[in-house]
Amino acid sequence: MKKTAPSPLKHWLTPALTALVVFFILLGTIVIKKTSPTTGSPESTASATILPAENISLPSPEFRSSNSVEATLKNRRTRRDFQDKELSLKQVSQMLWSAQGVTVDWGGRTAPSAKSTYPLSIFLVASKVTGLEAGEYQYLPGDRTPVHQLKPIQSVELQQALYEALNESSFKKAPAVLVITGNMGKMAEAYGGIGHDKEVYLEAGHVAQSLYLQAESLRLGMVVISSFDELKIKDLVTIPSSDTIIYLIPFGIPKL
Numbered sequence: 001m002k003k004t005a006p007s008p009l010k011h012w013l014t015p016a017l018t019a020l021v022v023f024f025i026l027l028g029t030i031v032i033k034k035t036s037p038t039t040g041s042p043e044s045t046a047s048a049t050i051l052p053a054e055n056i057s058l059p060s061p062e063f064r065s066s067n068s069v070e071a072t073l074k075n076r077r078t079r080r081d082f083q084d085k086e087l088s089l090k091q092v093s094q095m096l097w098s099a100q101g102v103t104v105d106w107g108g109r110t111a112p113s114a115k116s117t118y119p120l121s122i123f124l125v126a127s128k129v130t131g132l133e134a135g136e137y138q139y140l141p142g143d144r145t146p147v148h149q150l151k152p153i154q155s156v157e158l159q160q161a162l163y164e165a166l167n168e169s170s171f172k173k174a175p176a177v178l179v180i181t182g183n184m185g186k187m188a189e190a191y192g193g194i195g196h197d198k199e200v201y202l203e204a205g206h207v208a209q210s211l212y213l214q215a216e217s218l219r220l221g222m223v224v225i226s227s228f229d230e231l232k233i234k235d236l237v238t239i240p241s242s243d244t245i246i247y248l249i250p251f252g253i254p255k256l
């Protein structure tokens with residue numbers, strides 16, 4: 001029996017369809033990679049939902065108070081026990097500004113930075129802050145012009161989870177926690193590719209002291225915590241994989 005020659009259409013249809021399927025699989029992989037957050041651990045934040053995309057403008061910081069620097073230095077103390085009370089957005093705003101607020105038109109901030117590199121980031125884990133959904137936010141200081149906003153990252157209640165992960169009593173009632181992270185790669189770049197981690201840690205120390213003084217002036221309490229399992233924290237809090245967590249700072253209204 002005479003065989004009929006395959007039609008030219010059938011000839012290229014199978015390879016064309018295969019190529020199309022491979023193309024869409026590759027495209028899908030790229031899109032998923034681009035949209036997933038950069039965390040230290042792939043299984044992190046499983047129960048979290050994404051907060052609305054718009055950044056939140058913070059109340060303007062105050063530049064005056066009735067407390068002298070000297071009196072604030074004298075009264076500064078680490079405080080680990082907090083009242084079960086909400087913080088106002090104004091109090092949180094003032095704390096964030098004291099840590100990294102932009103104060104001059106070339107981008108200088110409240111805390112000094114080696115070679116004006118600004119390798120630190122401040123994340124806020126809010127549990128009880130008036131007007132803020134419980135969740136994780138990143139402070140946006142601004143580059144040259146002050147921005148002073150919060151970028152929502154994930155809607156999640158972390159108070160109990162942080163307490164359990166760290167077994168530190170200060171997390172039990174703290175209405176908010178600041179997470180100070182440092183990008184060692186960014187600092188190394190500023191020094192021609194040679195690692196300068198020391199400067200990043202020193203900068204976090206400057207920021208922590210500003211926070212201590214600001215907290216004291218606002219009659220708030222805080223504790224700096226440097227001893228923790230970084231991987232456990234990165235499982236809970238969404239932190240860029242390029243960043244090292246330097247300090248966790250629970251803060252709130254201190255117990256008298």
Ligand SMILES: Cc1cc2nc3c(=O)[nH]c(=O)nc-3n(C[C@H](O)[C@H](O)[C@H](O)COP(=O)(O)O)c2cc1C
Pocket residue numbers: 076077078079223224225226227
């Ligand atoms: C680098 C550094 C790391 C610290 N780490 C912790 C910590 O992991 N846990 C904690 O409860 N306190 C920590 N603290 C707070 C100290 O325990 C506290 O500063 C010290 O007891 C002195 O008390 P004062 O801050 O009231 O003067 C740390 C302080 C510094 C400077």
